[in-house]
Amino acid sequence: MTDWSICRCRREHATSRGFLRCKYPAAKWITGTGDWTLVAWCGPAATFTLWPTYSEASDRDSVLYATGCGTYCRGKHEVIHINRTKETA
Numbered sequence: 001m002t003d004w005s006i007c008r009c010r011r012e013h014a015t016s017r018g019f020l021r022c023k024y025p026a027a028k029w030i031t032g033t034g035d036w037t038l039v040a041w042c043g044p045a046a047t048f049t050l051w052p053t054y055s056e057a058s059d060r061d062s063v064l065y066a067t068g069c070g071t072y073c074r075g076k077h078e079v080i081h082i083n084r085t086k087e088t089a
């Protein structure tokens with residue numbers, strides 16, 4: 001399980017989406033809401049879908065899991081917990 005807690009900017013972000021945009025500006029797109037993200041590293045740029053719970057982010061039967069990655073898909077998907085509350089160091 002990967003846990004992302006500290007953004008390099010050291011600022012607090014109001015949403016996980018803002019956190020991802022700041023921490024990983026090369027992302028192709030970021031969608032959804034929540035502190036769990038399903039990352040697809042398959043294509044030339046990573047894509048992120050956000051979910052409120054781990055079980056939803058890791059649900060391999062979900063429509064977004066199956067289709068969210070597109071034609072480049074090589075199955076390189078990873079669930080990451082965004083732990084913004086620790087972003088105080």
Ligand SMILES: [Zn+2]
Pocket residue numbers: 007008009010011013019022023
């Ligand atoms: Zn930041």
Ligand SMILES: [Zn+2]
Pocket residue numbers: 040041042069070072073074075076077
């Ligand atoms: Zn994929």
